[in-house]
Amino acid sequence: MIIHPLISDTKTLTELCARLARSRFVAVDTEFMRENTYWPELCLVQIADENEAAAIDPLAPGIDLKPLLDLMVENEDVLKVVHAGGQDIEIVHNLTAKTPHPLFDTQIAAMAMGMGEQVGYSNLVESMTGVKLDKGARFTDWSRRPLDKRQIDYAIGDVTYLAEIFPRMLDRLRKTGRGAWLDHEMERIADPANYVNDPDLAWTRIKVASRKPEVLGRLKAIAGFREREARRKNLPRGRLIKDETIADLAVHPPRHQSDLAKVRGLAASWAGNDIGARLMSALESAAPLTEAEMPPREDRRPGLGKDGALVADLLKLLLKVRARDSDVAPRLICRSDELDAMAAGQRQGLSMLEGWRYEVFGKDALALCEGRLAFSVRSGKMVMSEIE
Structure with missing residues (x-):
């Protein structure tokens, strides 16, 4: 394989991309920094096909x-x-409002090959090639220039091995008939909607003890305020306001802007500056969450009573058994929220009841819920049997 020197001009990049455009695939990786910015700062792009x-x-x-x-x-x-x-997809989306397509993620493919749910790149390379990667440059500040040869070699290694591994994985998936299993997953991760940060949903990532609609309404307002301000200033969210400060403000809202000087986690200057005024405006305009917006209780699965929760636990056990039998990661077969939905009586719109997932797990899940399947232990091994 031809390894090119670091490309730093448009002409050489254009020529490279023209050649790669004739390839059947390209392996891609990025290096970036986001410690000091809201938007990740793209610092390096590595790309390879089978030849260069x-x-x-x-x-x-x-x-x-x-x-x-x-x-x-x-x-x-x-x-x-x-x-x-x-x-990597998020960075491309930030630059283009689109996502790479068509797409193949080798970590997801490894799930269909029985290699675990989140196999790391180094472990995947060692498993398939026997090569132990040098991790010495892993903590490089990729924004600093110049980059030395060791750093560049380390970065390019991430795509040269990926280009070597991918055809092997594809062959194994074809031989086992599991290539089609991944189509839906690859389309899902390529969906641009996954990479849009909606300020109105930012509050859902912040923990707060109260479930009062007015508290959660303030949480939504402040979290949305932080998201918009962080974008405008290109600052990390936590550097502007930490999550715990947002939660405290939602539970104990200040009455006047001058009270912001007493809030732990905020600079005293917020008591009199423009950003403090905008925060107070967000708080004053906050409306209690509607019933439809209220999140489910963490100690109670949505739509499930005590019996339904037990059924969901049985479905999880069945999923582990079927995943073991088929040598595929459980998460690729079914998500936990779908198990809860089936336990609550839902039968429409569940991916486990379609295609290969139905054959591997869905039909048995239905049989269990309908009383046509039983668990038993034989010679120390969990087995299942149909009930007439």
Whole structure:
């Protein structure tokens, strides 16, 4: 495989992308920093096919990434291969409002191959090639220039091995007939809606002890305020206001802006500056959550009574057994919220009742819920039997 020097000009990048556009797939990885910014700062892009690999410097003066971004989001003929690519996809979405497509994530593929739910890249490489990767440059500050040869070699290694592993994984999936199992999952992670941060939903990521609608309404208002301010200033959310401070403000709202000086976690200057005024405005306009907006209780599964919760636990046990028997990660077969939905009586719109998931798990899950399947232990092993 040809390894190119670090690409730092538009002409060389354009020529590389023109060649890669004729490939059947490209392996892609990124290095970025987000410790000091709201938006991740793209610092390096690594890309490879079966013949060549390169690292691209997005921070190089005057470089235009359009040829690369067009390859990623406009060229439907080239498959984009990533490993645990959520953050890489997010970066492309931030730059283009689109996501790479078509897409193949080797971490998800490993789930269908019985290699675990979240197999790390280093472990995947060692498992499939016997090579132990050097992790020495893992904590590099990728925004600093110049990058030395060891750093660049480390970064390019992430895609050269990915380009080597992908065809092997594809062959194994085809031989086992499991390639089609992944189509829905790959489309799901490529959905642009997954990478849009809605300020009105930011509150759902913050823990607060109260379930009072007025408290949660203030939580929603303050979290949305922080999201918008952090974007505008390009600052990390937590640097602007920490989650625990937001929760405290929601439970104990200040009456006047001058009271912000007494809030632990806020600078005293908020008592008299513009950002403090905007926070107070958000608090004053906060409305209690409607019943439809109220989150489910954490100690009570939505729509489930005590008996329903026991049925959901039985379904989880069945899922573990079927996942073991089929040598596939349980999370690829079914999510826990779907198990709760089935236990509560839902039968429509469940992915476990469609396609391969129905054959592997769904039909037995239905039989269990309908009293046609029983668990037993034989010779120390969990088995299931149909009930006439």
